[in-house]
Amino acid sequence: IIYVITPTYSRPHQKAELTRLKSVFLHVPSLHWILVEDATHKSKLVMNFLESSGLSYTHLHQSTPPDWKLQDSDPKWRKPRGVLQRNAGIKWLRRKLRGERDLRGVVYFADDDNTYSTELFKEMRDTKTVSVWPVGLVGGVMVERPLVSRAPTPHVTGWLAGWKPDRTFATDMAGFAVNLALLLRRSDAEFSFTSSIGHMECDFLEKLVTLSQLEPKADLCTKVLVWHTRTERPNMKDEERLRKAGTPSDQGIEV
Amino acid sequence: IIYVITPTYSRPHQKAELTRLKSVFLHVPSLHWILVEDATHKSKLVMNFLESSGLSYTHLHQSTPPDWKLQDSDPKWRKPRGVLQRNAGIKWLRRKLRGERDLRGVVYFADDDNTYSTELFKEMRDTKTVSVWPVGLVGGVMVERPLVSRAPTPHVTGWLAGWKPDRTFATDMAGFAVNLALLLRRSDAEFSFTSSIGHMECDFLEKLVTLSQLEPKADLCTKVLVWHTRTERPNMKDEERLRKAGTPSDQGIEV
Numbered sequence: 001i002i003y004v005i006t007p008t009y010s011r012p013h014q015k016a017e018l019t020r021l022k023s024v025f026l027h028v029p030s031l032h033w034i035l036v037e038d039a040t041h042k043s044k045l046v047m048n049f050l051e052s053s054g055l056s057y058t059h060l061h062q063s064t065p066p067d068w069k070l071q072d073s074d075p076k077w078r079k080p081r082g083v084l085q086r087n088a089g090i091k092w093l094r095r096k097l098r099g100e101r102d103l104r105g106v107v108y109f110a111d112d113d114n115t116y117s118t119e120l121f122k123e124m125r126d127t128k129t130v131s132v133w134p135v136g137l138v139g140g141v142m143v144e145r146p147l148v149s150r151a152p153t154p155h156v157t158g159w160l161a162g163w164k165p166d167r168t169f170a171t172d173m174a175g176f177a178v179n180l181a182l183l184l185r186r187s188d189a190e191f192s193f194t195s196s197i198g199h200m201e202c203d204f205l206e207k208l209v210t211l212s213q214l215e216p217k218a219d220l221c222t223k224v225l226v227w228h229t230r231t232e233r234p235n236m237k238d239e240e241r242l243r244k245a246g247t248p249s250d251q252g253i254e255v
Numbered sequence: 256i257i258y259v260i261t262p263t264y265s266r267p268h269q270k271a272e273l274t275r276l277k278s279v280f281l282h283v284p285s286l287h288w289i290l291v292e293d294a295t296h297k298s299k300l301v302m303n304f305l306e307s308s309g310l311s312y313t314h315l316h317q318s319t320p321p322d323w324k325l326q327d328s329d330p331k332w333r334k335p336r337g338v339l340q341r342n343a344g345i346k347w348l349r350r351k352l353r354g355e356r357d358l359r360g361v362v363y364f365a366d367d368d369n370t371y372s373t374e375l376f377k378e379m380r381d382t383k384t385v386s387v388w389p390v391g392l393v394g395g396v397m398v399e400r401p402l403v404s405r406a407p408t409p410h411v412t413g414w415l416a417g418w419k420p421d422r423t424f425a426t427d428m429a430g431f432a433v434n435l436a437l438l439l440r441r442s443d444a445e446f447s448f449t450s451s452i453g454h455m456e457c458d459f460l461e462k463l464v465t466l467s468q469l470e471p472k473a474d475l476c477t478k479v480l481v482w483h484t485r486t487e488r489p490n491m492k493d494e495e496r497l498r499k500a501g502t503p504s505d506q507g508i509e510v
């Protein structure tokens with residue numbers, strides 16, 4: 001099984017993002033989607049969406065405390081996003097699989113706005129420790145990727161990155177998957193708000209593996225199968241006017 | 256058959272966009288994708304992408320003359336985009352199906368950055384003239400949509416839009432599909448650069464139907480099945496530095 005943990009939050013294009021993920025995930029056999037809303041309760045929108053999705057899923061919620069919530073005025077990199085939501089997903093797995101003997105599976109952290117190919121999931125499926133691969137359009141460059149040496153057996157020697165390439169694991173959240181049994185065995189493996197900026201992935205992976213244990217995937221990290229895309233916040237200029245007039249365009253219709 | 260005509264152009268996130276479209280289109284039976292590059296020749300990237308896509312497709316190219324090309328300094332609404340590319344798709348259909356007697360089918364114009372649900376294609380499949388439905392996140396509002404009256408039979412009476420709701424057809428490119436035989440019969444039906452701003456869809460549809468002939472889909476236009484999303488231009492700050500140093504991150508790897 002591939003467990004995909006996705007943090008998500010309410011915004012005009014949330015359902016569009018989830019719809020794009022659904023289209024990919026429906027192509028992937030034995031995928032279980034753990035969708036974690038950053039909210040104080042589960043929303044009707046996400047609930048109905050999942051119910052009619054045809055996917056195997058678990059719907060959770062876990063709100064980010066106000067102190068850690070990104071404000072519209074903050075630059076994007078100021079605060080880590082999705083931290084508690086990913087941890088809620090991990091906790092759910094620990095609880096649900098406690099005492100389970102068959103722990104074959106993989107865990108992947110998939111933000112709701114990235115672009116995933118179906119091939120990506122084939123690559124990660126047989127992860128024994130932590131597998132890694134290139135990620136497109138991230139960190140101010142076209143692609144961040146593990147550097148791979150073929151001899152004596154293929155292994156990762158370092159990272160090609162524009163920003164802080166000297167990090168032990170200079171990869172984005174989208175660039176790795178973890179073996180399920182390994183993740184559950186390391187009971188301290190979770191994400192932290194207090195990681196220094198840009199080191200969240202790194203600090204997490206340090207609890208799980210060393211560089212030499214990484215499994216390079218995607219043709220020895222020569223193929224881009226996932227892209228760190230972001231969606232523009234849609235222009236809602238006229239909507240504000242309509243709302244003030246008491247006639248919002250989405251009255252009685254879910255967008 | 257559903258013929259989907261998509262204009263596309265080279266940019267860092269082009270392959271990501273096309274990958275998202277592929278995931279949806281693969282769910283849709285008898286879809287033929289007409290992908291038209293805004294370029295003076297077909298690119299290797301798009302060629303390889305289509306070849307390995309598993310989709311039925313036609314690959315065309317048609318470049319936009321410099322005068323009509325949107326400059327980075329222009330605001331988005333200054334010049335219409337994808338005009339000649341959509342027309343190239345229409346011309347290909349006219350040529351290819353000339354003399355054909357079985358013209359059952361539908362034509363849909365799908366920009367490469369929008370979000371499409373698989374349900375949308377079920378709705379448009381039996382279009383007899385022109386079918387219409389709501390489009391999310393467009394025109395400065397949450398949703399633009401046709402207003403439908405149920406009696407005596409369901410028909411469109413007008414439009415709910417934030418911007419110029421008085422247009423005869425106040426809909427976005429993503430909001431309609433055209434019966435194939437009808438499109439081929441009206442040999443003057445194509446898109447024009449000289450339509451006034453925001454009237455391109457309108458001018459096109461006026462050549463095909465009247466308001467009362469429209470077929471309201473998506474539960475009488477009460478469901479949103481397509482979203483006019485846009486993708487952020489990715490930050491390439493460090494890439495510029497790497498390029499200057501002669502070591503671009505995507506050397507030998509396609510993003």
Ligand SMILES: O=c1ccn([C@@H]2O[C@H](COP(=O)(O)OP(=O)(O)O)[C@@H](O)[C@H]2O)c(=O)[nH]1
Pocket residue numbers: 006007008009037038064069070076081082085110111112113229230
């Ligand atoms: O207040 C927030 C902001 C973001 N997210 C989620 O956290 C993940 C990463 O956020 P985002 O994509 O905005 O970060 P990026 O890496 O693009 O800067 C995504 O799945 C978001 O839906 C969240 O749960 N709450």
Ligand SMILES: O=c1ccn([C@@H]2O[C@H](COP(=O)(O)OP(=O)(O)O)[C@@H](O)[C@H]2O)c(=O)[nH]1
Pocket residue numbers: 261262263264292293319324325331336337340365366367368484485
């Ligand atoms: O120079 C360009 C700009 C855009 N497009 C295509 O035209 C369509 C509409 O462009 P865009 O999505 O940028 O317009 P929007 O409606 O989002 O403003 C898309 O399929 C683009 O790929 C193009 O072929 N050449």
Ligand SMILES: [Mn+2]
Pocket residue numbers: 111113114229230
């Ligand atoms: Mn993101």
Ligand SMILES: [Mn+2]
Pocket residue numbers: 366368369484485
């Ligand atoms: Mn667009």
